[in-house]
Amino acid sequence: MVQDIAPAVYHNEFVPREPKRGDGILIYDRLSVLVRSGIDDLVIPSYPDLPVTKDDYLFSIDDRAFYDYSGAVRPEGYEMVAFNNEMYARGPREIPFAAITGYHIHSWKGYHRFCGKCGSPLVPSLTERALTCPNCRHTIYPDIHPAVNVAITDGDRLLMVKSVHRPNGPFHLVAGFMEIGERIEDTVKREVKEEVGLDVTNVRYFASQPWGIVGNLQIGCICDIVGSDVTTLQCDEISEAVWFGREEIPLDLGRHSVTGELICAFRDGII
Numbered sequence: 001m002v003q004d005i006a007p008a009v010y011h012n013e014f015v016p017r018e019p020k021r022g023d024g025i026l027i028y029d030r031l032s033v034l035v036r037s038g039i040d041d042l043v044i045p046s047y048p049d050l051p052v053t054k055d056d057y058l059f060s061i062d063d064r065a066f067y068d069y070s071g072a073v074r075p076e077g078y079e080m081v082a083f084n085n086e087m088y089a090r091g092p093r094e095i096p097f098a099a100i101t102g103y104h105i106h107s108w109k110g111y112h113r114f115c116g117k118c119g120s121p122l123v124p125s126l127t128e129r130a131l132t133c134p135n136c137r138h139t140i141y142p143d144i145h146p147a148v149n150v151a152i153t154d155g156d157r158l159l160m161v162k163s164v165h166r167p168n169g170p171f172h173l174v175a176g177f178m179e180i181g182e183r184i185e186d187t188v189k190r191e192v193k194e195e196v197g198l199d200v201t202n203v204r205y206f207a208s209q210p211w212g213i214v215g216n217l218q219i220g221c222i223c224d225i226v227g228s229d230v231t232t233l234q235c236d237e238i239s240e241a242v243w244f245g246r247e248e249i250p251l252d253l254g255r256h257s258v259t260g261e262l263i264c265a266f267r268d269g270i271i
């Protein structure tokens with residue numbers, strides 16, 4: 001998955017430091033990031049190409065720090081590349097992860113410029129990864145939205161669906177956000193019932209995956225159906241739902257997401 005960057009190690013301890021030569025600089029334009037043109041590997045700008053400071057610090061991978069640059073200067077020889085499957089597949093592995101995770105912090109700061117209690121401009125905390133209000137001391141921490149991705153199984157069959165928003169896209173799994181007051185297993189049962197009309201039981205945790213592009217924590221789960229296997233689709237969410245045998249599942253699935261890992265694990269008989 002996207003966070004699997006070993007032997008590199010991600011450090012998100014809040015210890016901002018002044019940039020040193022070679023540290024990474026992330027520059028975003030909507031859902032894309034700046035990388036060097038004309039080469040297969042992802043190479044991002046590095047210090048001192050751009051004037052980042054300690055205040056722009058994001059996190060570190062091994063001993064390389066990463067900074068968020070929002071100024072107007074653009075180094076020559078670079079281009080924007082969109083966040084998509086082709087980008088996630090390019091090496092070195094820590095750069096797609098850094099770009100996605102940096103985007104989480106970048107967009108969170110962009111959406112929280114003013115205090116929700118008193119309206120004053122927020123400023124970065126000096127002691128933790130947070131924004132604080134200098135007027136009323138209200139503190140805002142990064143938003144992380146938990147969402148379930150569910151492998152609905154019936155013996156050797158897996159239910160896969162298509163979204164009404166991407167009817168020509170690939171099959172994926174039932175997914176949805178946790179609601180207030182729910183446990184993970186409650187979310188799984190509710191989302192499955194809402195989206196495909198099935199009752200499920202025996203909810204098991206599989207793995208999780210941070211997904212900074214939309215600020216989510218994707219929680220992969222497995223469950224078994226109870227009773228009828230006949231689906232009733234939520235028409236404004238799901239356009240198609242199909243039971244796949246293990247041998248019918250495509251081979252060319254992306255492995256950067258927990259959804260891809262879940263589907264591959266089922267196809268390969270691991271779950």
Ligand SMILES: [Zn+2]
Nearest residue numbers: 115118133136
């Ligand atoms: Zn305030």
